[in-house]
Amino acid sequence: MTGEGATPETNEMLTGDAYLESLQDGREVWYDGEKVTDVVNHRAFRTSARVIASLYDALHDPATADTLTMVDRFGHRTHRFFAPSYTPDELRGARDAIAVWQRMTFGWMGRTPDYKAAFMAQLAEGHSYYGDYGANALDWYRRCASRVLYLNHVLIDPPVDRNRPRSEVDDVFVSVVSENDRGIHVTGAKMVATGSALTHGTFVAVNSGVAARMEPGRDDHMALVFMVDMSTPGLKLICRPSYEAAARHPFEAPLASRFDENDAVVVFENAFVPWENVFVYRDVPRAKGFYAESGFFNRYNLQSATRLSVKLEFAAGLLMKCAAASGTDDFRAVQTAVGEIIAMREVLWSMTIAMVSEPEPGIGGTVVPRLQTAAASRLYATNAWDRVRALFETYLAGAPIYTVSSPADLLNPDLRPILDRYFRGTGLDAHDRIKLLKLCWDALYSEFAGRHALYERNYAGNQEQQRLDPLNWARARGDTDRFQALIDECLAGYDLEGWLPAANLRDS
Numbered sequence: 001m002t003g004e005g006a007t008p009e010t011n012e013m014l015t016g017d018a019y020l021e022s023l024q025d026g027r028e029v030w031y032d033g034e035k036v037t038d039v040v041n042h043r044a045f046r047t048s049a050r051v052i053a054s055l056y057d058a059l060h061d062p063a064t065a066d067t068l069t070m071v072d073r074f075g076h077r078t079h080r081f082f083a084p085s086y087t088p089d090e091l092r093g094a095r096d097a098i099a100v101w102q103r104m105t106f107g108w109m110g111r112t113p114d115y116k117a118a119f120m121a122q123l124a125e126g127h128s129y130y131g132d133y134g135a136n137a138l139d140w141y142r143r144c145a146s147r148v149l150y151l152n153h154v155l156i157d158p159p160v161d162r163n164r165p166r167s168e169v170d171d172v173f174v175s176v177v178s179e180n181d182r183g184i185h186v187t188g189a190k191m192v193a194t195g196s197a198l199t200h201g202t203f204v205a206v207n208s209g210v211a212a213r214m215e216p217g218r219d220d221h222m223a224l225v226f227m228v229d230m231s232t233p234g235l236k237l238i239c240r241p242s243y244e245a246a247a248r249h250p251f252e253a254p255l256a257s258r259f260d261e262n263d264a265v266v267v268f269e270n271a272f273v274p275w276e277n278v279f280v281y282r283d284v285p286r287a288k289g290f291y292a293e294s295g296f297f298n299r300y301n302l303q304s305a306t307r308l309s310v311k312l313e314f315a316a317g318l319l320m321k322c323a324a325a326s327g328t329d330d331f332r333a334v335q336t337a338v339g340e341i342i343a344m345r346e347v348l349w350s351m352t353i354a355m356v357s358e359p360e361p362g363i364g365g366t367v368v369p370r371l372q373t374a375a376a377s378r379l380y381a382t383n384a385w386d387r388v389r390a391l392f393e394t395y396l397a398g399a400p401i402y403t404v405s406s407p408a409d410l411l412n413p414d415l416r417p418i419l420d421r422y423f424r425g426t427g428l429d430a431h432d433r434i435k436l437l438k439l440c441w442d443a444l445y446s447e448f449a450g451r452h453a454l455y456e457r458n459y460a461g462n463q464e465q466q467r468l469d470p471l472n473w474a475r476a477r478g479d480t481d482r483f484q485a486l487i488d489e490c491l492a493g494y495d496l497e498g499w500l501p502a503a504n505l506r507d508s
């Protein structure tokens, strides 16, 4: 990389206010039959926008700035995960910065701006992968790192006609429709872009599952990797229902009303992408390779594992408090459930320690988490939350449904004495018990909770791909040969006559 030590430090990182202002750029967001003119103040997005703004403020807060930020080799002060890591210590610092933001959201926002930094940071060194478009990739690194941009990504085709060759579904899947000396026009849709209404740009590419279905020649017009500013004409976001908008009161939905990351379908209608935003164009091998070769996979699993570790801490604390409110916390079976969640948190956090302590070489002198560890972490993480839900359902059982319809019940003077008598918890009054159990409802059983369960299971590719990737990478790296060699060694130690010298048994 150029510029090491030569460039004076610049600090252009967005503040919370600057972030909110940057969203008012004419983007086309559709919600409830209407075009949203101001996402920052719209009921579907306003609180979650302010939560993200608070993450930006933390970059500038003396209490958190040192843990969160560093100066990259270009002189940009940036979030530690937005810069490439060159040593295990830098990677550990990046992990700790991820954890600071996640503790601010209790692990309930999967796509905070650091998620996509898993990819963007690698462009500092990995831009040459993109050949003629390499300068664009390097420019985007600098734009993203210097301002700590919030990017979303879309990698998956819409769930239709998966049984046909990709190229036959170009009425729906994203493809290029024309090009000129200024850029390309693209049309098509992508499966959901989480958080996109509140981001600065969309990164468009394919993941390993989609890539496996692409063929040179046949799929060239769909072999694209590019970046789109959210205000691009022709880019439309079609949002799912907002749980934030549906939440009537923080007391009822303390998580949904604050941490809802709307998953919008992204549609391009002849959207113009200038050449400077194109990374891969009509190039199947490069479009297929970016996912595995950029280090994105290795790094996003560090962000995800750190995030879920915090969420598991939250789950453990919540189950302890809710069980205590029912007077069941001293029972042996209930304690096993808490212990299991704590152990799950330890397993996942230990995987982050392995990822930062024993990384592998990445592009251009960087270090990235070891591929096999990242793949194992992905598989563990995407199945962990399901277990947490089962533990709550089994050991907290029906307690969360023993509640009132809204805070208004607690404010009604005729009803309140009844509630105070019959809704008290063990060691806490009715108000505090209802408040606690409503938090539990929002975390485990509400519509917001259902979406979280779906997210945890699917955010990192389908379940088969999550299992095939570890196998394929173990094959590529010789692990499967080693594993089978162990069996050969064991088999070589005996035959029909009995033990053989290869068994290495002592005489007596």
Ligand SMILES: Cc1cc2nc3c(=O)[nH]c(=O)nc-3n(C[C@H](O)[C@H](O)[C@H](O)COP(=O)(O)OP(=O)(O)OC[C@H]3O[C@@H](n4cnc5c(N)ncnc54)[C@H](O)[C@@H]3O)c2cc1C
Residues within 6 Å of the ligand: 152, 153, 154, 155, 156, 159, 162, 163, 191, 192, 193, 194, 195, 209, 263, 451, 454, 455, 458, 459, 460, 461, 462, 463, 464, 465
């Ligand atoms: C809440 C949520 C948020 C998300 N956010 C994002 C985001 O921000 N960005 C993004 O890019 N994606 C996002 N996604 C999409 C997510 O990445 C996908 O859901 C995930 O990769 C699984 O893909 P799929 O849903 O298309 O399932 P599929 O891949 O269709 O899998 C479903 C089943 O069908 C089988 N199957 C499908 N196709 C084939 C085939 N050709 N041959 C054999 N078997 C096949 C699979 O093996 C599997 O058993 C999000 C999803 C959710 C639920």
